[in-house]
Amino acid sequence: MSRIENSILGLLVFASVSCGGPDLPKSVEMAYEKLPEKLDFNLHVKPILSDKCFICHGPDKAKVKAGLQLHLPELAYSELKDNPGKYAVKPGNLSKSETVSRILSDDLELVMPKPESHLTLTDYEKAMLVRWIDEGAEYKDHWAFLPPENIEPPLTPLIILFWQSWKKKDSTLLQKPTKKSCCED
C-alpha cells in the first residue's frame, strides 16, 4: 500500500471513530463491545426505556416530567419543550441527542434517570441506548401489532361456512320435492 493510500485509510479510520459524538466512558465503551450484533427495539431497547424512563417520560400524561415523553418516536424526536432547539433523541446524531449526555453524565443534577428515583442504568443499558440512537433510533410497534410474516389463510372459519352451507343444501335436497317446497318461497 502506498503512503498516500495509507494515510487516507488512517484518516478514514480516525473519522469513523471520532465522529461518534461524545466520548463514551471507558466502562460504557467496554459494554458497547458486548452488545448483540443486531439490535431489536422491542427486545433490547424498549425494556430499558419502559423500566427506567417511562415513569417520568412515558405514556401517562399526569406523570410526565419536563413535558418529555419517550414512548413514541414523534414525541421523542420533537423539540424539547423546556429547551427549544434541543432534542431528546436526534436519530443518528449522538451529540445532538440530550438523552445521550444525560444518561452518560456524572453530574447528579443532570444524570438520567433522576437519582431520587433510585433507578440507575447499567453500563450495558447505557451502551444499548447510545447505539440505538446512533443507528437511527428506530421504534417498532409491539410484535402483537405487526403483521405476521407468514399469513396463514383463515381456514377454520372457511371450513365452517362451507360445511354449514353444504349441510343446508343437503337437507333441502333430502326434502321430498313436494309442491310446497318446490314452488313456494
Ligand code: HEC
Ligand atoms: C423519576 C423521574 C425521571 C426518570 C425516571 C427519568 N427522568 Fe428524565 N427528567 C426528569 C425531570 C424532572 C427532568 C427535568 C429536569 C432536568 O432537566 O433535569 C428530566 C429531563 C430529561 C431530559 C431533558 C429534557 C429537557 O427539556 O432538557 C432528558 C433528555 C431526559 N430527562 C431523558 C431521560 C431518560 C432517557 C430517562 C431514562 C433513562 C429518564 N429521563 C428518566 C425526570 C426523570
